[in-house]
Amino acid sequence: MFNTPTEAQLASIPGLYQTDHISTQDKIIHAHFYIGSSHWFIAEYDHVDTMFGFCVLNGDLEMAEWGYVSFQELKDINVLGLYQVQYDVYWTPKPAGQVDLIRHGGGIYFDTDSAPDRDPWTWYSLNS
Numbered sequence: 001m002f003n004t005p006t007e008a009q010l011a012s013i014p015g016l017y018q019t020d021h022i023s024t025q026d027k028i029i030h031a032h033f034y035i036g037s038s039h040w041f042i043a044e045y046d047h048v049d050t051m052f053g054f055c056v057l058n059g060d061l062e063m064a065e066w067g068y069v070s071f072q073e074l075k076d077i078n079v080l081g082l083y084q085v086q087y088d089v090y091w092t093p094k095p096a097g098q099v100d101l102i103r104h105g106g107g108i109y110f111d112t113d114s115a116p117d118r119d120p121w122t123w124y125s126l127n128s
Helices: 007-011 071-076 100-104
Strands: 031-035 038-045 050-056 065-070
Touching: 038 100, 050 071, 050 100, 065 071
Parallel strands: none
Antiparallel strands: 031 038, 038 050, 050 065
16 A cells, blocks of 8 residues: 555544444545545544445446445555555545535435425425
């Protein structure tokens, strides 16, 4: 892995299941890993090996999803000895709703239970 995160950087990521009560839109993405057009946006980490976040493989937004990934497996990816997964050292934590690839990949789920008076199948217009 190129630019492997430090223990201090990894320590700032919440543990697994600690953000379950937070909507996907508001869930903080603490780390970003990438290689080519594949991206892993990390929201949780068990501080051993398992990470949880949103993944886009090979730029395929239709198949992008929330799920688990092994940190060791990310570190082990090596294409022809030339390309490795990179840790985005310039990433600043932000809500998933502010990450374009997550929004365009269908990773923002709206909880209709939190707004029981709004019918999800009704069109609403803006006030003039």
